[in-house]
Amino acid sequence: MDLIVLVAFSSWLAPALDLDSAFHYxxxxxxxxxxxxxxxxxxxxxxxxxxxxxxCSRSDKSR
Structure with a gap:
């Protein structure tokens, strides 16, 4: 069971760890x-x- 979870988790992280792929804007x-x-x-x-x-702090008071 642990092996299945490890394989599923590593396959989920594989695209994030691919440093050679270019990012397209x-x-x-x-x-x-x-x-x-x-x-x-x-x-x-x-x-x-x-x-x-x-x-905009306009005041009618004279100074």
């Missing part, structure tokens, strides 16, 4: 995710500007 998904993130941040900024809830 998915640039298209990374680019699309970055664009979506940038658009969301831009829309959030526009919303904050037009909502006027962020007063």
């Amino acid at each position: 998915d640039y298209e998904s990374l680019r699309i995710g970055g664009l979506v993130f940038a658009v969301l941040l831009c829309l959030l900024g526009i919303f904050l500007i037009f909502s006027r809830k962020c007063t």
Whole structure:
């Protein structure tokens, strides 16, 4: 029984221990995710500007 567990565990770790395999980046998904993130941040900024809830420490008191 221990041998079966050892073989199953070692076969599960075998791809992680393969140091010769090259890592391939998915640039298209990374680019699309970055664009979506940038658009969301831009829309959030526009919303904050037009909502006027962020007063940016403007005070009517004179010094």
